[in-house]
Amino acid sequence: MEKIGKSRTCSIFDENSDRFNILAYFTIAIQVLKIPEEMISGRQAMLLDGFSSKIKGVKITEFPSILIGQLGKNENFVDAISGSEVMEYCLATILEGQTLLGGRIVILECKNIPHLFDLYEMFGFNLLEKDYADSELVQMFKILSETEIIQSDEEK
Template sequence: MAFDVVSLGKLLDAYPQDRVHEQLSSFTSINDDVQHFIRETAIQFQRIGLSRTTLVYTTVKGRMVLAGYFSISSKPLTISKKNWSHLSKSVQKRLMPIGYRTAQDNYEVSSILLGQIGKNFEYADQHIITGEQLLALAYREIKRAWEVVGGTMLYLEAKNEPHLRDFYVANGFSQLLMKKQDGDKKPTIPYVSPNKLHLYVKKLSDI
């Protein structure tokens, strides 16, 4: 199945905002955050430059429909001093060469954030796009962004759900893990972001 990739910015340049918002408001997802973002937040974030959203269309029975979307931004991966101390030594060593200490003694890695990605479940029974296909299209745009803004890591935050963990790990992401206590030798629990979500990372050079 062929896909057309359109930036939300170009759509807003070509059509009135209320018309674009009306189309996005029909997007349906089993993930409340994914649905809320595209319906209520994407246009605002696009306007003020916090993120860039890309819409993916395909043809169903001769009609162009919104199959999915993804949103990316240039945002460093920041790990607090406290959380850094709970990462395993192996994870610290892996991150150390590509990051730096801030004035607040936090640790930052120059990164691109895959803020949102989701299929339109309005057409779920027609199987118009897979998660792997949508992620591949996102990679294409992320590579272009990487060439312009640089960075070393791609990261995303996801809910603590087994099917999400399995999907991202199967597609080359590593879940960031922490030691349960300072004396533990092995990471035993997932790293939880300030948004109460689990963190997944992947080198930009690997996409």
């Protein structure tokens, strides 16, 4: 995916070690969040779009998004970095790209595991409400706030 330009994978490594130890990684990509028309209200469409719920009278059901495609820690250094720290690096990288490209929705898919939900909810992600099959990954989303998107010159 990296070679064909569909995603970018970033590594987090231990700068204090003489060896090149990758502690964690994350992959980000551009993705379209598609929600079936019958599963989205006009209010939800407007919330996700940020501007309107319809285009030429047709409800908006597809939203440009930034996908966190993978996020993980190296099992050999599991105590060297926390999941929160990996998310902080990931979101900082997303916000760097967002300043150049735009975008306001960040999405991810994860297993239906409580500690993963807790981690992602701590960073402002919400479960995308829909019917999921038992083994299906669930989708979570975060709408970047105006303060995250727009930075003053002093903050840059």
